Amino acid sequence: MAIYTTAEEALKVVKSNDFIYIQGGAAVPTHLVESLVVRAPELRNVTIGHIHVEGDAPYADIKYKDSFFTNSFFLSKNVRHVISAGNGTFTPVFLSDVPLLFDRKHVSVDVALIQVSPPDKNGCCSMGVSVEACKAAMRNAKYVIAQVNKHMPRVFGDAMLHINEIDYLVEYDKPLFSVNAITTNETENQIGKHIAGLIEDGSTIQLGIGSIPDATLSQMFHLKNLGVHTELLTDGVLKLIKKGIVNGSQKGIDKGKIVASFMMGSQEFYDFVDDNPFVELRECSYTNEVSVIRQNPKMISINSAIEVDLTGQVCADSIGTQIYSGVGGQVDFVRGSSLSEGGKSIIALPSVTKRGESRIVPFLKKGAGVVTTRSHVQYVVTEYGVAELHSKNIHQRIKSMIEIAHPNHRENLERQYFEEFHKNRI
Numbered sequence: 001m002a003i004y005t006t007a008e009e010a011l012k013v014v015k016s017n018d019f020i021y022i023q024g025g026a027a028v029p030t031h032l033v034e035s036l037v038v039r040a041p042e043l044r045n046v047t048i049g050h051i052h053v054e055g056d057a058p059y060a061d062i063k064y065k066d067s068f069f070t071n072s073f074f075l076s077k078n079v080r081h082v083i084s085a086g087n088g089t090f091t092p093v094f095l096s097d098v099p100l101l102f103d104r105k106h107v108s109v110d111v112a113l114i115q116v117s118p119p120d121k122n123g124c125c126s127m128g129v130s131v132e133a134c135k136a137a138m139r140n141a142k143y144v145i146a147q148v149n150k151h152m153p154r155v156f157g158d159a160m161l162h163i164n165e166i167d168y169l170v171e172y173d174k175p176l177f178s179v180n181a182i183t184t185n186e187t188e189n190q191i192g193k194h195i196a197g198l199i200e201d202g203s204t205i206q207l208g209i210g211s212i213p214d215a216t217l218s219q220m221f222h223l224k225n226l227g228v229h230t231e232l233l234t235d236g237v238l239k240l241i242k243k244g245i246v247n248g249s250q251k252g253i254d255k256g257k258i259v260a261s262f263m264m265g266s267q268e269f270y271d272f273v274d275d276n277p278f279v280e281l282r283e284c285s286y287t288n289e290v291s292v293i294r295q296n297p298k299m300i301s302i303n304s305a306i307e308v309d310l311t312g313q314v315c316a317d318s319i320g321t322q323i324y325s326g327v328g329g330q331v332d333f334v335r336g337s338s339l340s341e342g343g344k345s346i347i348a349l350p351s352v353t354k355r356g357e358s359r360i361v362p363f364l365k366k367g368a369g370v371v372t373t374r375s376h377v378q379y380v381v382t383e384y385g386v387a388e389l390h391s392k393n394i395h396q397r398i399k400s401m402i403e404i405a406h407p408n409h410r411e412n413l414e415r416q417y418f419e420e421f422h423k424n425r426i
Contacts, residue, residue, distance in 0.1 A: 002163040007035035010168035013143045016044040018110035019071075021102075021137035024051040025232075025262040026179075027130035029115040029147035031172040034058060036113070040067040049091075049107070051098065051132055052076045052328075054177040054264065062087055073098050073133070074326035083323055092317070092369070095231060095261075095329040096288035099136030112141040117152040119163050127159040128152035129176065129270065130262035131281040132231075135161075143167045151175050153270050157259070157280030179234065179264050184215040187350050190383040192216040195302060198344055198379065198386065199223060202250035204296035206230040206333045207237075208303065209264060212348050216302060220245065227251035229296055231287050231329040233260035233279070235269030241278075253295040254280070261287040288329045293336025299343035301333035303372075306349075307359045310398045310417065312374035312389045314347055321367030334376050338390075344378055351382040351406040358409035360401055362416040380404065 014020065014036065022028060028050075037058045048059050049071045057078040059068040062085045070079050070088030074095070082088025093101065101107040114134060116125035125146070127134065135158055138144050145168045163169065184192070192215030199205070199220065204227035207213040217236040220226070227248040228237060237258075240246040248256045261284040263273065273279045286292055293299060305314045306324065317325050337343040349359050360382070364370065378390040380401065387400035402413050 002166045002169050004169045004171065007032055007170045007172070010145045010170055011036050011039060013145075014039065014043065014046065014111055016046065019047045019049060019108060020111045020113060021109050021134065021141065022048060022050040022053065023114040023127065023130050023134045024053050024132055025130040026054050026177040026264045027115050027128055027152070027262070028053050028055050028177070029113050030055055030174060032113045032145060032147050032170060037064065040064050043067045045069065047071050049073065051095070053078065060088060072326070074328055075323055076325075080324065090323045090326065092327055094288070094327055094332055095132070095284045096332045098133035099283060099285040102133065102136040102140040105140070109137045109141040111143045111145065112137045113145050114138065115147045115149055115152055116161070116166075117154045118148055118150055123163045125161055125163060125166075126152065126154040126156070127161065127281070128155055129264065129273070129281075131158045132262045132284045135283050136285070138165065145170065147172050149173050153274035155273050155279060155281050156277055158283050158286070159281040175267070176270060177264070178266050178270070179209070181266070182211050182214045184211045184218070187383045188212050188215040189218075191348050191350070191381055192219045194381045194383075194386050195346055195348060196220050198346065199300055200298055200342070201225055203227070203298040203300050204229050204251050206299070206301045206337070207234070208232050209234050210304065212304060213302060225250045227296060228258040228260070229254065229287065229293065229299070230259070231261045231284060231333070233258065233263040235265030235272075238269060238272060250298075251296050253292060259287060284329070288332035290332060290336040290339065293333060294339040294343070297341045297343070299337040299340035301337035301345045303330045303333065303345075303347055304349055305347050305359070307361050307364060307368070308347060308349065308380055308401070309361050309364050310401045310413065311394055312377040312380065312397055312401070313364060313370050314372035314377060315364050315368040316371040318367065318369045320365040327371055330371055331376065334372050338376065338378055345376070346379045346381055347372065347377060348381045351384055351404065352409070356408075358405055358413070360405040360409070360413065362413060362420060
């Protein structure tokens with residue numbers, strides 16, 4: 001039976017050498033995390049795991065290296081430093097597989113820290129804006145501690161749970177982390193136009209967060225009867241929903257519903273999803289399962305990259321040997337959308353970095369990770385156009401990729417092709 005108590009009392013169950021899983025995205029239970037860090041002098045070698053997390057991550061401060069070690073399944077900005085600092089690491093894993101790490105006991109969870117809405121008259125709470133792999137961590141944890149926050153929206157689907165599934169409830173109200181409106185530039189708007197040109201009426205879309213997804217959404221008001229099946233849901237879709245463009249009527253599964261695994265956005269967005277049966281959050285083992293994704297006809301996945309080589313190999317998790325983010329759900333959705341009837345997988349990126357370096361490259365940087373293989377890739381989009389690579393041979397791929405590279409780099413890319421690829425008669 002759940003016990004109402006203080007964070008200090010609840011967190012006494014945490015022992016040295018424990019593994020703690022923290023609910024991710026905008027749902028990080030900040031009061032519990034801050035109270036845990038207070039215990040740093042008493043604890044040693046506590047491992048903290050999570051996917052992408054927003055807000056402060058005080059446990060990742062190098063001064064707590066003897067107490068806390070971060071093991072992230074997707075590196076966000078606030079913990080990116082831990083690898084070089086020596087107080088953390090990164091586990092490469094598809095987002096769809098993270099729950100299996102817990103369910104199959106590859107990773108043993110001692111304590112799960114979550115955040116929920118206040119219980120209703122039946123004792124049911126909602127995990128609100130993030131389910132991801134947290135539900136799997138909870139069902140395998142020795143203890144579940146929940147921060148109960150009146151600001152957490154009540155979202156349906158796998159987000160719902162009964163207080164009897166929680167060991168300790170800690171009441172603490174605090175507004176959720178929110179994402180401000182994103183301003184897009186000319187390059188991003190042009191990329192968005194190219195992507196929108198590939199989307200048909202009745203498509204189901206998967207988008208991430210950032211300026212390119214928002215630029216794409218702003219170009220989709222001419223379309224009809226769109227659906228959404230995604231890992232991350234943001235308020236970029238709100239205008240399309242309110243105009244009836246996103247209604248889910250043509251989806252092959254979960255018809256009439258928006259399905260996601262976690263969400264981040266503005267307060268307006270959180271107000272919209274609160275108690276709204278149109279939106280369901282599901283475990284990432286469902287949202288990112290290829291056999292589920294492919295059931296939606298005209299499934300469109302839109303993902304980003306750090307760099308793409310001339311044959312279509314996609315690096316999305318590292319800059320050379322420096323881990324930047326993670327595998328996430330890119331491969332899950334690339335494969336699922338490719339297998340969908342009429343589906344398309346799209347990799348989108350500006351042609352150059354802020355320093356003017358080409359992001360279309362003859363070879364990936366030394367140590368760079370191949371997240372999506374050239375065999376998976378269908379479309380690559382920059383502001384200069386669309387390269388359709390699926391079913392194309394190496395010669396055709398190189399030609400198509402050079403055509404969407406920045407004009408300042410095309411000659412050099414072509415020269416390197418003749419010097420390296422052509423001499424090997426690829």
